[in-house]
Amino acid sequence: MDEHIDYENIFTPQGMLGHVSKHPNLDFLMNIFNIPRVYSVSGFGTWNVGQHTMAVAFLSLYWSAFNSYPQEKRDRLVTLALVHDAHEAVIGDILPFFKTAAVKEAIETIQNDIQSAFGIEEDQTLRDELKLLDMTGFLYEISQSSPRGIDPAKRKLIKQMYARQEEEILAYAEKVGIGQARASEFLKHMKL
Numbered sequence: 001m002d003e004h005i006d007y008e009n010i011f012t013p014q015g016m017l018g019h020v021s022k023h024p025n026l027d028f029l030m031n032i033f034n035i036p037r038v039y040s041v042s043g044f045g046t047w048n049v050g051q052h053t054m055a056v057a058f059l060s061l062y063w064s065a066f067n068s069y070p071q072e073k074r075d076r077l078v079t080l081a082l083v084h085d086a087h088e089a090v091i092g093d094i095l096p097f098f099k100t101a102a103v104k105e106a107i108e109t110i111q112n113d114i115q116s117a118f119g120i121e122e123d124q125t126l127r128d129e130l131k132l133l134d135m136t137g138f139l140y141e142i143s144q145s146s147p148r149g150i151d152p153a154k155r156k157l158i159k160q161m162y163a164r165q166e167e168e169i170l171a172y173a174e175k176v177g178i179g180q181a182r183a184s185e186f187l188k189h190m191k192l
Contacts, residue, residue, distance in 0.1 A: 007106050012090055021090070021113040029114075031089040037141065038093045044158065045145040049088045056130075056137040057081040059190070063133055066186055076123060080130050083120060087111040128176035132183065135172060139165045139192055166192075 008018025014028045033050030040047050060081040064074035085093075087110040099107070115122070142162045147154035166187065173183035 007110075010090070017090055017110070021087075021110045022117060024086070024089075024114050024117055028089055029086060032085065035088050035092050038095050039138070039141060039145075041093075044161075045141060047141050047144075049085055049093055052137055052141060053082060053085055055140055056084060056133050059133045059136050059140070060130075062190060063129065063186065066189055073126075077126050077129065077133075079120060080123060080126060081133060083111075083115055083118070084130060084134060086114045128178065132169065132173055132176070132178060135165065135169045136187070136190070136192065139169060139187070140190075143192060 008016065008021075010017040012020055012028065013031075014020045014025055020028050030050075032053055033048050035049040037045070037047045037049060037052055039045050057078050060077045061074065063069075064077055069077070087107050091107060091110065094103070094107075112122075139162065142158065142165055145158050147158055169187070170180045170183055174180045
């Protein structure tokens, strides 16, 4: 059997994945609030994919105001943020390291199916900014973490993760032409 067909035949509470990804109902999409973030699964924080998605959507509003974007560009960015992890409603949150070529292809197909159902096209001009905001959403998530227990090493580890994520954001901003200074200014604006 074709691998592409295999994952389409996975049962979900809303029906077969191949059908529901092309015709996502509200139950399917709202399932993102039941999917724990990998960061939470690994023992840090308690966030789910829905909380992360909303944080990225709100950050898109802040970023748009910060950059004085026109309403149309702002709305486009927020829409992309709201659906950026919609595929995780069924596949869960997977660490990038474990996303093989076949898994990436399946994820992309499911994500494209969901976006197509709503007539949402990928916007290459906003892709880099959305990724920056996605990374910033994770930085916020880390900032909201509380170490369990009284072991001070856990607090130190959270601070190290925060610092590394901030460095990755600034490096990414520089790499894609947004600029470290602009990204740093936004993080300060957001008190991150």
